[in-house]
Amino acid sequence: MSSIYKTIKELSDLLLHLNNILIVTHERPDGDAIGSSFALQQAFFNLGKKADIYFSDTLPERYLHLSNDQTYVIKPKPGANYKYCIALDCGNYDRLALYDKNIRNRAEMINIDHHPDNELFGLYNFVDSNACATAEIIFDVVTSDTTWKINSPFANFILIGIMLDTGGLRFDNTNAGVLRKTAALIDYGADYLKIIKEMYFAKPLAMMLLETDSCLNHMKSEFDGKFVYIHLSDELLNKYGIQYKETEGIIDNLRTIKGVYIAATITKLNDGYKISLRSNNITYPVNQIAKELSGGGHKLAAGCFVKSGDYLSVEALMLTKVKSLLGY
Ligand SMILES: [Mn+2]
Incomplete structure (x- = not known):
């Protein structure tokens, strides 16, 4: 009991x-x-x-x-x-x-x-x-x-x-x-x-360069700029010698952009993709999305794992979920 x-x-x-x-x-x-x-x-x-x-x-x-x-x-x-x-x-x-x-x-x-x-x-x-x-x-x-x-x-x-x-x-x-x-x-x-x-105040230079590169060349924006996300590919992480576990700050940066309500990163992990989600507005609780995809978390910070070998289908799935949460 x-x-x-x-x-x-x-x-x-x-x-x-x-x-x-x-x-x-x-x-x-x-x-x-x-x-x-x-x-x-x-x-x-x-x-x-x-x-x-x-x-x-x-x-x-x-x-x-x-x-x-x-x-x-x-x-x-x-x-x-x-x-x-x-x-x-x-x-x-x-x-x-x-x-x-x-x-x-x-x-x-x-x-x-x-x-x-x-x-x-x-x-x-x-x-x-x-x-x-x-x-x-x-x-x-x-x-x-x-x-x-x-x-x-x-x-x-x-x-x-x-x-x-x-x-x-x-x-x-x-x-x-x-x-x-x-x-x-x-x-x-x-x-x-x-x-x-x-x-x-102690960010390694390689991390600063990864953040800059990922925003400049890999960030995508949808739904009138209310959603931004980055595919943190192995190729991108390897370019700067940074491991996925070190990248906890990247997504938090994304949600500081004015007009953004929801931010995400997608990373390959074993036999699927890890989606990390952040919201800056409790009207858009991202744990709802995470839950629908068998993950969990808080209203403003959540995550889930999608078993799949195909990045594009995971990206499409995420976009569908975010679209409905944002009411588009
Ligand atoms: Mn905690």
Whole structure:
């Protein structure tokens, strides 16, 4: 029997009693997935408890400095056995990066997330779609009970999660509470200016050139300019030596264009194409499109995967969906 937790206090009481913990998150982890995972691990460390994090791949370059003391694993030790598995920032079980697809039969699964379409796949579930980031939920937990101890690494990890999911405190999910918590994180020792510098003022030249090339030569515009998208082909990425996992910022740039409501990138992935979608207007919730194509996400940021060997048919499918969402 699975249960749904409604309050931060209940969640905090549950987490405080755990030991022998594995933390997991979605595939191709973003700043919130990474920040909230490291933050929760740090919170357990601060209580003298051990918790491992599993990622299915090495982290994007901008996050590599977070992991210099080998605090996460890519290949778990054979026979690794955890009593609890905490899933962060992931709406459904299939999207979780897991080294053992049967882990939920071997460990008690705790699902903590802020995606509105979360499928409550855990034995224990806490989902708050009003939270701007999963990192905000972890912050709420750790500040809800004085048993938890906060230090500056914890504050930095939370801040990274919040900054990434709010686009640097600029997206619609930024409210007064988020700003107060950001201020509190600085009081707890987060290095705000360092994080801003690393995230927004340290773009590799190759990335700048890729962005320029992709806007100049590969961006397409439809529906009176309300929709723009880029096919981030392997050829284009290879030209600049940039891996797909590093390109999280490109789509966010597209939606800053005046008059654009929806932006997308399409990238080849294994036996199909990954479509990432952004909206800057809740009148056009892109998770609706993602859902119709078996993906998911938030109203303003969502994604899906279409199994197909044919780019043009995937592009056409996406255009049909966007057209109807925009009411054309
Ligand atoms: Mn998130």
